[in-house]
Amino acid sequence: MRETLFNWLGQDLTGWQVVDAFAGTGALALEAISRGASRVQAFEHDALLVQQIQALREKLQAHALSVVRGDGLALLRALPPASVQLVLLDPPFDSNLFVPALQAGALALADPGYIYLEAPEAWGPEKLAPFGLQLWRRGKAGAVHFHLLCRIERT
Numbered sequence: 522m523r524e525t526l527f528n529w530l531g532q533d534l535t536g537w538q539v540v541d542a543f544a545g546t547g548a549l550a551l552e553a554i555s556r557g558a559s560r561v562q563a564f565e566h567d568a569l570l571v572q573q574i575q576a577l578r579e580k581l582q583a584h585a586l587s588v589v590r591g592d593g594l595a596l597l598r599a600l601p602p603a604s605v606q607l608v609l610l611d612p613p614f615d616s617n618l619f620v621p622a623l624q625a626g627a628l629a630l631a632d633p634g635y636i637y638l639e640a641p642e643a644w645g646p647e648k649l650a651p652f653g654l655q656l657w658r659r660g661k662a663g664a665v666h667f668h669l670l671c672r673i674e675r676t
Contacts, residue, residue, distance in 0.1 A: 522660065523552055525667070540609065544564055550562075605629050606631050606633070606634045608626040627654055634672070639668075643659065656670060
C-alpha cells in the first residue's frame with residue numbers, strides 16, 4: 522500500500538508539508554521524508570511507538586520529522602487551515618475517528634493537496650462530498666481499503 526501511495530503521488534514531495542495524524546510505526550512519515558518533504562509532523566498517542574519513531578528519526582537523521590505524542594485528532598484540528606499538502610489518516614479501525622479526522626484533515630489541506638485514508642470500508646463520492654473531497658485513487662489489500670483524496674474540483 523505504501524509503495525502504491527507514493528507511486529500515485531509521483532515520488533517527489535520536495536517542499537511538501539505533511540502530517541501523519543495516527544503515525545503508528547512512523548513508516549509513512551519516514552517515506553515522505555525520504556521523498557523530499559520539507560516538514561513532516563507525526564502524531565502518535567502510544568508512548569512506546571513515539572520512542573521508536575524518535576529513535577528511527579535520529580538513526581536516519583531525518584531532521585525534517587517532528588514527532589509529537591498526543592491525540593492525533595486534537596493535534597490535527599489545531600493545524601492552521603490550508604497548511605499541508607498531504608494528510609495521512611490511518612485511525613484505529615475500531616474507532617469512531619474517521620468522520621472527525623476527515624473533517625479536520627480537509628480543513629488543514631492546502632489546494633492542491635491530498636489526504637491518504639486507510640479504512641475498513643470503501644469511501645465513495647457520496648460519503649466524501651460533505652467534506653469537500655473527492656476520490657482520486659483507490660485500492661484494496663486484504664481487509665484494508667486505501668484511498669487518495671483531493672478537493673472537489675470547482676467548475
